[in-house]
Amino acid sequence: MSNDQSAMNELHWLIDMVQTIEVGLVVLDKNYNIQLWNGFMENHSGISPNAIKGKNLFEQQPDLPAEWLKQKMESVFLLKNRTFISWEQRPYVFKFKNYRPITGRADYMYQNITLLPLASLTGQITHISIIVYDVTDVAVNKMQLKSMNQQLEEVSQTDGLTQLHNRRHWQECMDREFERNQRYQDQATLVMIDIDHFKTINDKFGHPAGDKVIQHIAHLIKQSLRETDCAGRYGGEEFAIVLPKTTSADALFFTERLRKKIEQSEIIFENRIIKVTVSLGISEIGSSTENSSVWLSSADKALYQAKKNGRNQSYVYDATTDDKA
């Protein structure tokens, strides 16, 4: 075979490969007129190379992000460097429908794109190539994994019975708020809530009824919170709330409103009416609150005092009478 024949064969093979490869290939001149549009592009756009050749890309594909893409291509022409566009930066450039059955959850094909400067025989950059990779499978897998990790993280931070933060995560919230408070010299108050005579409820109505009472209280707590408040189930029938930017006087308004709401509410369990009350301990960060453990224990002392004073009430921690509490 002569050299000429061999070169012709190679060219023929290359053209065949360009047409059938599972990657989109487009060549444009400086005016964005299409010089090459391979089989992949035809299959996904429904437009044949013959129909589109010589025509302006942006007129033929009106869904393209024209200004943004032109800017990218201008810099490729200017700097003579290739540019890479990831699906994470922009899910797709060409709006091609996704037909893959496994990745049926994605409406459009996710794409990685390379913009490649093409030099003429004289070394000038006269054309640009757009290479389109279908990365729908990778993108969908990655997004599924991310959403599963988010769900796992949420589950690991949530109390199963009440959907409030669990103790560990709530404690992280409290530590963070304490540190923020120390840095900005702000106000913050901690509230501990305990259901009164809960053992009696369990004994009288049974453990499932007790669980329903816990859920009911958690629901009323959630209803009363602001976006920035952080509430958790601290123990069996004990709840804890961090109220950022709140003084103990303001917290007392909050706890009394919540306490009355709980007192006035009823839980129906197997056609029986259960009524409960709660006791609440309040502690604002003050000069003697050395660390978050001290903050927590002062709210606990206030709660103890509320119980001691007869239950169904709020009690504000007072550092000056701490010994007596």
Ligand SMILES: Nc1nc2c(ncn2[C@@H]2O[C@H](COP(=O)(O)OP(=O)(O)OP(=O)(O)O)[C@@H](O)[C@H]2O)c(=O)[nH]1
């Ligand atoms: N149903 C149910 N009961 C729980 C759960 N966790 C803890 N308890 C029960 O809660 C009761 C707590 O009782 P105590 O700590 O003695 O206090 P109390 O009866 O609430 O009385 P005071 O707090 O002094 O008003 C115990 O009987 C625990 O078994 C839970 O998840 N579900």
